[in-house]
Amino acid sequence: MDQKELRLLENQCIQEEPPECMAACPIHLDARVFIGWMARGAFHEAWKVLRKTMPFPGILGRICDAPCRDHCKRTKAGQAIEIGLLERACVTTPAPKQRVLALPKKEKRIAIVGSDLDSLTAAWDLSRKGYGITLFESGEQLGRSLLAMPEDILPCDVVAKEILDLGEFGVEIRLNSPIHDKFFLAYLHRGFDALYLGRGDIAELRDENNGIFACGSFQHARANSPVWQAAEGRWAATSMDRYLQKVSLTAGREKDGPYPTRLYTRTDGVISLPAVQPLNQVQGYTQDEAIREAGRCLQCQCLECVKVCAYLKHFGGYPKKYAREIYNNASIVMGSRQANKLINSCSLCGLCEAVCPEDFAMQALCIEARRDMVQKGKMPPSAHEFALLDMAFSNSEQFAMARHEPGQKTSSSVFFPGCQLSSSAPAMVKRAYAHLRQIIPGGVGLMLGCCNAPASWAGQEDRFQTEFSRLRDHWITLGRPDIILACSTCYQIFQTYLPEAKIRTLWQVLDEKGLPSDLSVKHGAAPLTVHDPCTTRHEPEVQQSVRNLLRRLGQPYEELELGRNHTECCGFGGLMQNANPDLAKTVVQRLSGQSSADYLTYCAGCRDNLAASGKHAVYILDLIFPDTATPDPGSRKRPGWSLRQENRIRLKDELLNELWREDSRKMSDTRADDHEKIVLNILPEVHQILEDRRILIPDIQKVIHHAESTGEALFHPATEHYMAAFKPYKATFWVEYSVSACGFTLHNAYSHRMEVAGKGQL
Amino acid sequence: MNGDYSSPQDLAWKCRKCNINLIVGPATLTYMGNRMTADLSQCPICGYVLISEELALGKMAEVEQVLEDK
Numbered sequence: 001m002d003q004k005e006l007r008l009l010e011n012q013c014i015q016e017e018p019p020e021c022m023a024a025c026p027i028h029l030d031a032r033v034f035i036g037w038m039a040r041g042a043f044h045e046a047w048k049v050l051r052k053t054m055p056f057p058g059i060l061g062r063i064c065d066a067p068c069r070d071h072c073k074r075t076k077a078g079q080a081i082e083i084g085l086l087e088r089a090c091v092t093t094p095a096p097k098q099r100v101l102a103l104p105k106k107e108k109r110i111a112i113v114g115s116d117l118d119s120l121t122a123a124w125d126l127s128r129k130g131y132g133i134t135l136f137e138s139g140e141q142l143g144r145s146l147l148a149m150p151e152d153i154l155p156c157d158v159v160a161k162e163i164l165d166l167g168e169f170g171v172e173i174r175l176n177s178p179i180h181d182k183f184f185l186a187y188l189h190r191g192f193d194a195l196y197l198g199r200g201d202i203a204e205l206r207d208e209n210n211g212i213f214a215c216g217s218f219q220h221a222r223a224n225s226p227v228w229q230a231a232e233g234r235w236a237a238t239s240m241d242r243y244l245q246k247v248s249l250t251a252g253r254e255k256d257g258p259y260p261t262r263l264y265t266r267t268d269g270v271i272s273l274p275a276v277q278p279l280n281q282v283q284g285y286t287q288d289e290a291i292r293e294a295g296r297c298l299q300c301q302c303l304e305c306v307k308v309c310a311y312l313k314h315f316g317g318y319p320k321k322y323a324r325e326i327y328n329n330a331s332i333v334m335g336s337r338q339a340n341k342l343i344n345s346c347s348l349c350g351l352c353e354a355v356c357p358e359d360f361a362m363q364a365l366c367i368e369a370r371r372d373m374v375q376k377g378k379m380p381p382s383a384h385e386f387a388l389l390d391m392a393f394s395n396s397e398q399f400a401m402a403r404h405e406p407g408q409k410t411s412s413s414v415f416f417p418g419c420q421l422s423s424s425a426p427a428m429v430k431r432a433y434a435h436l437r438q439i440i441p442g443g444v445g446l447m448l449g450c451c452n453a454p455a456s457w458a459g460q461e462d463r464f465q466t467e468f469s470r471l472r473d474h475w476i477t478l479g480r481p482d483i484i485l486a487c488s489t490c491y492q493i494f495q496t497y498l499p500e501a502k503i504r505t506l507w508q509v510l511d512e513k514g515l516p517s518d519l520s521v522k523h524g525a526a527p528l529t530v531h532d533p534c535t536t537r538h539e540p541e542v543q544q545s546v547r548n549l550l551r552r553l554g555q556p557y558e559e560l561e562l563g564r565n566h567t568e569c570c571g572f573g574g575l576m577q578n579a580n581p582d583l584a585k586t587v588v589q590r591l592s593g594q595s596s597a598d599y600l601t602y603c604a605g606c607r608d609n610l611a612a613s614g615k616h617a618v619y620i621l622d623l624i625f626p627d628t629a630t631p632d633p634g635s636r637k638r639p640g641w642s643l644r645q646e647n648r649i650r651l652k653d654e655l656l657n658e659l660w661r662e663d664s665r666k667m668s669d670t671r672a673d674d675h676e677k678i679v680l681n682i683l684p685e686v687h688q689i690l691e692d693r694r695i696l697i698p699d700i701q702k703v704i705h706h707a708e709s710t711g712e713a714l715f716h717p718a719t720e721h722y723m724a725a726f727k728p729y730k731a732t733f734w735v736e737y738s739v740s741a742c743g744f745t746l747h748n749a750y751s752h753r754m755e756v757a758g759k760g761q762l
Numbered sequence: 763m764n765g766d767y768s769s770p771q772d773l774a775w776k777c778r779k780c781n782i783n784l785i786v787g788p789a790t791l792t793y794m795g796n797r798m799t800a801d802l803s804q805c806p807i808c809g810y811v812l813i814s815e816e817l818a819l820g821k822m823a824e825v826e827q828v829l830e831d832k
Binding site: 335336337338340380381382383707710711712713714715716717718722723725732734748750751752753754755756757758759 | 774775776777778779784787788789790791792793794802804805808809810811812813815818819822823825826827828830831832
């Protein structure tokens with residue numbers, strides 16, 4: 001990503017776009033922040049916000065006609081916020097002390113004609129910039145139109161006091177000036193470096209190239225608007241400043257006046273509230289009324305993605321900020337790469353893009369960053385290692401295989417159940433495969449293995465391509481059969497990387513070809529809430545086929561608010577679970593909490609994650625191939641990491657044995673490594689430790705085998721425990737164990753990645 | 763992570779091979795091309811170092827993370 005791409009990306013996130021009120025305000029008062037302070041009763045802070053943008057806040061704050069009201073989002077749920085009344089409520093409280101410093105005095109002198117709000121504002125702005133200002137007024141008083149306003153709206157002493165402030169900035173005031181005399185104006189033009197002709201004066205003399213500026217030609221409706229008058233003065237002041245600095249009068253001023261904002265703020269679901277009516281119409285809001293009215297402000301912002309994603313929320317920002325952080329992370333030369341965790345924690349589920357009014361795709365940003373890190377050798381080695389080792393296991397001889405249907409020499413279709421279903425419920429794979437052989441003619445082959453999504457998610461493109469081409473080769477060897485997939489992640493991967501294959505999900509095939517005929521449809525079952533796996537986000541046909549199956553089964557179901565194309569990830573996607581296990585727990589808890597009903601899902605990974613979070617979650621095959629031994633499939637526990645590998649080994653063994661009559665179990669027994677013969681007793685609490693720390697039983701066996709065969713271990717005389725370490729690959733595992741009657745009792749296990757060498761002393 | 767990371771409990775372990783109590787002595791730690799020394803419980807004869815659970819999951823994990831993010 002280069003600077004230009006970053007800018008484009010940052011621009012795509014609209015969270016920092018101004019709210020409607022600010023964009024519509026001729027002088028762009030930050031009304032959202034102002035009202036925010038008002039709602040908290042922080043009148044001093046609110047005052048400071050007004051003072052930052054508003055000239056003569058004591059005056060304009062009392063009489064602002066608030067054209068922003070027409071744009072206020074509150075109108076979608078009640079009435080617009082009474083910003084004008086709130087401004088008035090603020091400026092009628094005592095102003096906080098301030099010290100305004102004008103810029104150093106400049107040589108240039110400016111004449112300003114007239115003393116309406118436009119002229120006064122021009123004088124206010126230019127005097128603060130250090131110009132020598134002389135204000136010419138034809139009458140005996142400044143601000144006659146202001147003084148003419150009703151006393152209870154704008155008291156004369158307020159006008160007098162605020163105008164007096166001009167004097168503090170060295171503005172010289174000349175009353176009773178013949179400003180309608182063309183000769184006088186010619187004299188001003190000669191005597192000053194620039195001249196401003198105020199509202200109602202001889203605007204046709206405007207000649208900006210020669211330093212004569214004038215109040216813009218007012219549209220009639222705006223002519224009496226105080227805030228438009230102030231804005232006219234402000235724009236003229238900017239032009240005069242630029243004229244005197246000899247820079248472009250027009251460049252970069254597109255947003256001088258009201259402009260459209262791209263900020264999106266959702267208003268559905270917002271409870272409608274009418275505006276607070278001041279009890280005393282003349283006095284306006286009391287402080288209490290003002291606080292209540294300000295409390296109605298929606299504080300407009302977008303955050304559509306952050307509202308639905310625990311990951312985006314977790315890192316405390318929004319995509320625009322994250323894009324910058326990820327860009328900086330890649331360009332860092334020395335020091336810590338602070339966005340690694342941010343990059344590696346995204347589930348790549350794409351919900352952000354689906355809900356974003358501008359289609360910002362955080363997942364695209366994260367996967368790109370991961371690939372870049374891998375290429376530059378900057379990916380933290382521990383981030384995805386566990387998942388990649390598991391992927392390698394799935395692709396090893398222990399699980400991977402490709403066969404035609406027993407007794408067949410060709411395959412019209414091949415069933416690829418994927419690694420998660422085989423880990424979670426191997427018996428389902430067998431039942432589904434048996435059923436497919438019955439309903440599909442021409443031979444249904446079987447391929448076991450992993451679709452290699454983990455390598456893709458980890459940003460390891462080369463490794464993914466290598467492993468996936470092996471899978472493609474198996475498919476070609478089987479004669480390019482149609483592929484039937486049980487996992488929607490596999491579906492996504494095959495669709496992208498094997499476009500020449502005809503692929504369908506198991507659900508579409510069952511919907512089309514039929515369910516088992518002996519299926520006893522149960523009546524009166526409680527409705528299940530359908531959770532769509534995030535990898536089906538853009539697969540409405542797949543989602544629909546599952547609902548069709550439920551209807552055929554007579555299983556009532558309900559939809560989640562965030563379902564179908566707005567479905568949430570369970571925390572498994574994108575290797576979030578590896579890079580940030582705590583966040584993955586938060587994510588699945590959030591998903592579990594979306595409905596109190598039991599869930600129905602059609603991804604084994606989602607099912608197990610939901611089950612681990614304590615949610616009753618039924619896998620669709622639990623309904624299609626019910627197991628009499630498991631009357632309550634929703635409460636089936638998630639198999640642990642080691643059991644997931646054992647399940648895959650056993651599935652392959654049993655399939656080879658039962659269908660292809662190959663005595664593989666015996667084969668693997670004779671080939672079993674010595675460490676696999678170590679018998680372990682594992683207490684339940686130690687099991688949990690192994691789960692939390694992602695330590696596999698074969699690794700423990702390796703440690704004990706190494707210690708027992710070399711004698712390299714520590715011994716604790718009091719407890720008679722042994723402690724030993726071994727490094728089977730990049731991590732070193734420590735195991736505390738004792739010798740028991742039949743094998744070894746495991747007491748503790750942990751790992752680290754640093755390599756350690758002691759020196760001894762002798 | 764220079765310093766002494768041994769704890770009194772560590773010294774209750776004996777080296778099984780050399781049949782001798784552990785002592786606190788210097789050890790070298792390496793990770794991702796970085797090299798550090800620290801005082802750790804180890805066998806005075808063969809140098810077998812004990813990394814306690816507390817050290818592995820605490821300070822050591824922290825330093826590993828810092829080095830991985832460098």
